[in-house]
Amino acid sequence: MNVDHLTTDILLQVVSEYVKKQLSLTINKITPFYADTAMTSQQAASAVLSMENGTTIEGTVSIAKYLLHQAGCTNLLGKTDCAAIEIVDWTNIFMTTTCMALKHDRKTALSQLNTLFSNRIFTVGTTLSLADLALFSVLYNTPFRISERFEIPNVFRHYDLIQHLVLAWKLESPLKLVEFDLNVPLVKPMVIAETSGKSTVKAATESTESAEKGSKSKSKDQSSAEHATTSEKTAIKAAKKASKADKTSAATPVSTNSALPDLSKLDIRIGTIVSVKRHPDAETLYVEEIDLGEATARVVVSGLVKYMSESALENRKVVVLCNLKPAKMRGIESQAMVLATTSSDGATVELLEPPAGSQNGDVCFFDGHKGTPEKQLNPKRKVWESIQPNFLTDTEFQAVYTTPDESKKVCVLKSDRGVCKVQSVAGGLIK
Known part of the structure; x- marks a missing residue:
C-alpha cells in the first residue's frame, strides 16, 4: 500500500504506525506526517491510500477506518454498531468542523471542547477510540497557553491522557510530548467577618514553607495585603467593595432557582x-x-x-x-x-x-x-x-x-x- 499526500496528517501517522507495530500489516510507503499547522478539511479529503491492486481510498477518516479494519483493530472503532456510528461522526466533526473552528475562533472552539469533556473521559464510551485520536491530531499543533489550564482544564486533561496513551505504544516516529503543569497554587480561603455592621476582610496566604515553620499571619488588613499575592489582593478589594455595597442596599435573598437554566x-x-x-x-x-x-x-x-x-x-x-x-x-x-x-x-x-x-x-x-x-x-x-x-x-x-x-x-x-x-x-x- 502507498499512502500519499499525508504530510500534515498526524492521525494517519498514529494509526498506520500502530497497525504496523501491533499486527505487522504491510504498508509499503509512508510519507512524512509531521505538520507545522493544523490540517484543513480539504487536506483531510485529499489524503489517498493506493493499494497494490490499483484501487485507492480517499480521505483521512476512510483510510484510518480501512487500515484498522484490515488489521482487526476494531477496539478503536467501537464495540457496538451504535458506538461505531458515533465514533465515525465525532471523528469527522473533529477533523473538519473543529479544525476550522480553531482557526477562526480558537477561544470559542476550545471552550466548546471543554464543555464536551466536562462529563466524559473519552469521546465515546469508556475506552480509547479513533475519535480521540482524531481530536489529538487536530490539537497536536495547537499552542496551549499556561493561563488556559484553569479555563479549559477538561481539554488539557483529555489531550494529556491521549498523548500518554499514544506514547505508550512506542511508535516508530515518536511524537513530541507537551508538558502540562497541573499543580494548583495553594491559596488559603478568604474569611469575611461581620462585626457591628462593619465587614473586615481576613485574607492571607501562608506559603508551604511558612506553614511548616508555624509562622503567624499578621492581624491587620494592610499587613496582609502587603504580603499577599496578586490574586489575594484582588480578592481583598472585591470583598471590601461588596461590603461597601451591602451598606447602601438591602440584602436580596438568593433564589434557589437562580442557577437553573431557563x-x-x-x-x-x-x-x-x-x-x-x-x-x-x-x-x-x-x-x-x-x-x-x-x-x-x-x-x-x-x-x-x-x-x-x-x-x-x-x-x-x-x-x-x-x-x-x-x-x-x-x-x-x-x-x-x-x-x-x-x-x-x-x-x-x-x-x-x-x-x-x-x-x-x-x-x-x-x-x-x-x-x-x-x-x-x-x-x-x-x-x-x-x-x-x-x-x-x-x-x-x-x-x-x-x-x-x-x-x-x-x-x-x-x-x-x-x-x-x-x-x-x-x-x-x-x-
Missing part, C-alpha cells in the same frame, strides 16, 4: 418530515425537509440511518428544536434538530412523538415554563448544553426535564394538545 428559551415545535434522502457524503446521515408551519420547509441533517429507514421517516410527525445555530454537517447546513432518545445500551433510538392531533408549527413547552423562546440560542451561553443532560424519558416514556437542584422537580414537555412521548425507551437521554 427552559422557556428553547423553541421546540411540531413538524412533518416531507422529504428524506441519504446524505451524499456521509453514510450515517439523512437529509430531511421538515414542514414546521413556516413559509418554507427546513433542511435538517440527522444521524438516523442505522436506526430507521427512509420510508419510516417520510411523512412522520416529529418534535424539533428550532433555534439552535445552523451548523454544516458534511457540507450541508442543518437548520434544526429532530429530538430523539437513545436506550442506555445504545441499541435503540426512538423519535419523540407529538401528542395526538398535533399540527405543523404547534409549540411545545416544559410544564410550568411557558414563555417566549429566543430567536436563536447564543452558542456562548450554552442554554441547550445546560438543559440537555437532564432531559430524559421517564418510566411512563414521557419526555421530561428534571431540575438538578435539591427539589428534583419534573417538568414534562408538552403542547396544548398533550404530552410528548416515545414508544418504549425509559430513562433515555434526549438529544
